[in-house]
Amino acid sequence: MGTAMNSLSHKTGATTAATAPAEANRGALRGAIGLAIVTLAGFGFLYSLAGVGVGQAVAPTGANGSLIERNGQIVGSTLVAQPFVGEGYFQPRPSAASYDLMALSGSNQARTNPEMRQRIEAARAAVAQREGVAPEAVPSDLVTQSGGGIDPHISPAAAAIQVARVARVRGLAPDAVRQLVARHTQGRQFGVLGAPRVNVLELNLALDASTRG
Numbered sequence: 488m489g490t491a492m493n494s495l496s497h498k499t500g501a502t503t504a505a506t507a508p509a510e511a512n513r514g515a516l517r518g519a520i521g522l523a524i525v526t527l528a529g530f531g532f533l534y535s536l537a538g539v540g541v542g543q544a545v546a547p548t549g550a551n552g553s554l555i556e557r558n559g560q561i562v563g564s565t566l567v568a569q570p571f572v573g574e575g576y577f578q579p580r581p582s583a584a585s586y587d588l589m590a591l592s593g594s595n596q597a598r599t600n601p602e603m604r605q606r607i608e609a610a611r612a613a614v615a616q617r618e619g620v621a622p623e624a625v626p627s628d629l630v631t632q633s634g635g636g637i638d639p640h641i642s643p644a645a646a647a648i649q650v651a652r653v654a655r656v657r658g659l660a661p662d663a664v665r666q667l668v669a670r671h672t673q674g675r676q677f678g679v680l681g682a683p684r685v686n687v688l689e690l691n692l693a694l695d696a697s698t699r700g
Contacts, residue, residue, distance in 0.1 A: 626641075670693070
Protein backbone atom coordinates (compact mmCIF):
# COMPACT_ATOMS: atom_id res chain seq x y z
CA MET A 488 0.00 0.00 0.00
CA GLY A 489 2.78 2.34 0.94
CA THR A 490 4.63 1.54 -2.25
CA ALA A 491 1.49 2.25 -4.31
CA MET A 492 0.95 5.58 -2.58
CA ASN A 493 4.56 6.55 -3.14
CA SER A 494 4.24 5.64 -6.81
CA LEU A 495 1.04 7.67 -7.14
CA SER A 496 2.62 10.64 -5.40
CA HIS A 497 5.63 10.41 -7.70
CA LYS A 498 3.43 10.37 -10.80
CA THR A 499 1.33 13.27 -9.51
CA GLY A 500 4.42 15.32 -8.76
CA ALA A 501 5.83 14.59 -12.21
CA THR A 502 2.57 15.66 -13.85
CA THR A 503 2.47 18.86 -11.80
CA ALA A 504 6.08 19.65 -12.65
CA ALA A 505 5.40 19.10 -16.36
CA THR A 506 2.26 21.25 -16.30
CA ALA A 507 3.86 24.23 -14.52
CA PRO A 508 6.29 25.24 -17.34
CA ALA A 509 3.52 24.95 -19.93
CA GLU A 510 1.24 27.25 -17.93
CA ALA A 511 4.12 29.66 -17.36
CA ASN A 512 4.83 29.74 -21.10
CA ARG A 513 1.18 30.46 -21.87
CA GLY A 514 1.17 33.25 -19.30
CA ALA A 515 4.31 34.81 -20.79
CA LEU A 516 2.81 34.55 -24.27
CA ARG A 517 -0.40 36.27 -23.16
CA GLY A 518 1.65 39.03 -21.55
CA ALA A 519 3.74 39.53 -24.68
CA ILE A 520 0.67 39.67 -26.92
CA GLY A 521 -1.07 42.08 -24.55
CA LEU A 522 1.98 44.36 -24.45
CA ALA A 523 2.23 44.31 -28.24
CA ILE A 524 -1.44 45.28 -28.57
CA VAL A 525 -1.15 48.08 -26.01
CA THR A 526 2.05 49.40 -27.63
CA LEU A 527 0.57 49.27 -31.14
CA ALA A 528 -2.68 50.93 -30.10
CA GLY A 529 -1.09 53.48 -27.78
CA PHE A 530 2.00 54.55 -29.67
CA GLY A 531 1.05 53.56 -33.21
CA PHE A 532 -2.45 55.01 -33.20
CA LEU A 533 -3.44 57.07 -30.17
CA TYR A 534 -0.11 58.93 -29.93
CA SER A 535 -0.19 59.81 -33.64
CA LEU A 536 -3.83 60.86 -33.41
CA ALA A 537 -3.07 63.05 -30.40
CA GLY A 538 -0.12 64.63 -32.24
CA VAL A 539 -2.29 65.45 -35.24
CA GLY A 540 -5.00 66.88 -32.99
CA VAL A 541 -2.59 69.10 -31.07
CA GLY A 542 -1.00 70.30 -34.32
CA GLN A 543 -4.37 71.19 -35.83
CA ALA A 544 -5.43 72.99 -32.65
CA VAL A 545 -2.20 74.91 -31.97
CA ALA A 546 -0.77 75.57 -35.45
CA PRO A 547 -3.15 74.41 -38.18
CA THR A 548 -1.33 76.24 -40.98
CA GLY A 549 2.04 74.70 -40.21
CA ALA A 550 0.51 71.29 -39.53
CA ASN A 551 -1.04 71.31 -43.00
CA GLY A 552 2.22 72.18 -44.76
CA SER A 553 2.05 76.01 -44.67
CA LEU A 554 0.14 75.94 -47.96
CA ILE A 555 -0.88 79.12 -49.78
CA GLU A 556 -4.20 79.29 -51.61
CA ARG A 557 -5.32 81.74 -54.23
CA ASN A 558 -8.88 81.65 -55.61
CA GLY A 559 -9.47 78.28 -54.02
CA GLN A 560 -6.36 76.68 -55.51
CA ILE A 561 -3.13 75.74 -53.78
CA VAL A 562 -0.26 77.62 -55.43
CA GLY A 563 2.57 76.45 -53.21
CA SER A 564 3.99 76.30 -49.72
CA THR A 565 6.01 78.87 -47.83
CA LEU A 566 8.34 76.02 -46.84
CA VAL A 567 9.19 74.88 -50.37
CA ALA A 568 11.02 76.66 -53.19
CA GLN A 569 9.67 76.45 -56.70
CA PRO A 570 10.94 77.74 -60.04
CA PHE A 571 9.34 80.78 -61.69
CA VAL A 572 9.19 81.25 -65.43
CA GLY A 573 9.45 84.80 -66.74
CA GLU A 574 11.67 87.83 -66.30
CA GLY A 575 9.04 89.52 -64.19
CA TYR A 576 9.59 87.22 -61.20
CA PHE A 577 12.19 87.01 -58.49
CA GLN A 578 14.19 83.82 -58.83
CA PRO A 579 14.99 81.43 -55.97
CA ARG A 580 18.24 79.66 -55.19
CA PRO A 581 19.42 76.97 -57.61
CA SER A 582 18.28 73.43 -56.76
CA ALA A 583 20.30 70.25 -57.13
CA ALA A 584 16.99 68.35 -56.92
CA SER A 585 15.24 70.41 -59.61
CA TYR A 586 12.84 71.56 -56.87
CA ASP A 587 11.46 68.00 -56.65
CA LEU A 588 10.03 67.17 -53.21
CA MET A 589 10.63 63.48 -53.84
CA ALA A 590 14.33 63.97 -54.55
CA LEU A 591 15.53 66.38 -51.87
CA SER A 592 19.28 66.70 -51.97
CA GLY A 593 22.27 68.96 -52.34
CA SER A 594 25.05 68.40 -54.82
CA ASN A 595 27.25 66.67 -52.20
CA GLN A 596 30.25 68.23 -53.91
CA ALA A 597 33.15 69.53 -51.86
CA ARG A 598 34.43 73.07 -52.26
CA THR A 599 37.57 71.64 -53.87
CA ASN A 600 35.60 69.79 -56.53
CA PRO A 601 36.44 71.29 -59.97
CA GLU A 602 32.95 70.52 -61.27
CA MET A 603 31.40 72.51 -58.44
CA ARG A 604 33.66 75.48 -59.12
CA GLN A 605 32.82 75.38 -62.82
CA ARG A 606 29.09 75.17 -62.10
CA ILE A 607 29.22 78.11 -59.70
CA GLU A 608 31.22 80.25 -62.12
CA ALA A 609 28.79 79.44 -64.93
CA ALA A 610 25.82 80.27 -62.70
CA ARG A 611 27.48 83.50 -61.56
CA ALA A 612 28.04 84.59 -65.15
CA ALA A 613 24.44 83.75 -66.08
CA VAL A 614 22.98 85.67 -63.13
CA ALA A 615 25.27 88.64 -63.80
CA GLN A 616 24.11 88.79 -67.40
CA ARG A 617 20.45 88.42 -66.42
CA GLU A 618 20.60 91.18 -63.84
CA GLY A 619 23.02 93.45 -65.71
CA VAL A 620 25.65 93.53 -62.96
CA ALA A 621 29.28 92.53 -62.59
CA PRO A 622 29.89 88.86 -61.69
CA GLU A 623 31.52 89.81 -58.41
CA ALA A 624 28.33 91.64 -57.39
CA VAL A 625 26.22 88.46 -57.51
CA PRO A 626 25.30 87.23 -53.99
CA SER A 627 26.47 83.70 -53.25
CA ASP A 628 23.01 82.30 -52.52
CA LEU A 629 21.94 82.90 -56.14
CA VAL A 630 24.66 80.54 -57.41
CA THR A 631 24.91 77.93 -54.63
CA GLN A 632 22.43 75.16 -53.92
CA SER A 633 20.91 74.58 -50.50
CA GLY A 634 21.39 71.25 -48.75
CA GLY A 635 17.80 70.15 -49.29
CA GLY A 636 17.43 71.69 -52.73
CA ILE A 637 14.17 73.49 -51.89
CA ASP A 638 15.19 76.42 -49.66
CA PRO A 639 12.28 78.88 -50.08
CA HIS A 640 14.26 81.95 -49.04
CA ILE A 641 16.92 84.18 -50.52
CA SER A 642 18.94 86.89 -48.81
CA PRO A 643 17.84 90.54 -48.98
CA ALA A 644 20.92 91.17 -51.12
CA ALA A 645 19.83 88.46 -53.57
CA ALA A 646 16.41 90.07 -53.79
CA ALA A 647 17.83 93.60 -54.14
CA ILE A 648 19.93 92.66 -57.14
CA GLN A 649 16.79 91.49 -58.97
CA VAL A 650 14.71 94.61 -58.31
CA ALA A 651 15.75 96.54 -61.42
CA ARG A 652 14.91 93.67 -63.79
CA VAL A 653 11.55 92.89 -62.18
CA ALA A 654 10.56 96.56 -62.09
CA ARG A 655 11.52 97.07 -65.74
CA VAL A 656 9.63 94.01 -67.01
CA ARG A 657 6.51 94.75 -64.98
CA GLY A 658 6.53 98.48 -65.69
CA LEU A 659 6.77 99.35 -62.00
CA ALA A 660 8.85 101.96 -60.24
CA PRO A 661 11.97 100.38 -58.68
CA ASP A 662 11.13 102.02 -55.35
CA ALA A 663 7.72 100.32 -55.34
CA VAL A 664 9.37 96.94 -55.87
CA ARG A 665 11.93 97.68 -53.15
CA GLN A 666 9.10 98.45 -50.76
CA LEU A 667 7.54 95.07 -51.53
CA VAL A 668 10.87 93.39 -50.86
CA ALA A 669 11.18 95.26 -47.56
CA ARG A 670 7.67 94.21 -46.48
CA HIS A 671 8.47 90.57 -47.20
CA THR A 672 11.88 90.54 -45.56
CA GLN A 673 11.85 88.48 -42.38
CA GLY A 674 14.26 89.33 -39.60
CA ARG A 675 16.31 86.99 -37.46
CA GLN A 676 14.24 84.54 -35.45
CA PHE A 677 13.82 85.85 -31.91
CA GLY A 678 16.13 88.64 -33.02
CA VAL A 679 19.27 86.51 -32.81
CA LEU A 680 18.88 83.24 -34.75
CA GLY A 681 19.57 82.86 -38.44
CA ALA A 682 19.79 85.71 -40.90
CA PRO A 683 17.33 88.12 -42.56
CA ARG A 684 15.61 86.41 -45.48
CA VAL A 685 12.96 86.88 -48.15
CA ASN A 686 10.38 84.24 -49.04
CA VAL A 687 10.41 84.15 -52.85
CA LEU A 688 6.93 82.69 -53.30
CA GLU A 689 5.26 85.23 -51.02
CA LEU A 690 7.15 88.09 -52.71
CA ASN A 691 6.14 86.98 -56.19
CA LEU A 692 2.50 86.56 -55.17
CA ALA A 693 2.58 90.09 -53.76
CA LEU A 694 4.03 91.30 -57.05
CA ASP A 695 1.23 89.68 -59.01
CA ALA A 696 -1.35 91.22 -56.67
CA SER A 697 0.16 94.70 -56.99
CA THR A 698 0.29 94.44 -60.78
CA ARG A 699 -3.34 93.36 -61.01
CA GLY A 700 -4.32 96.12 -58.60
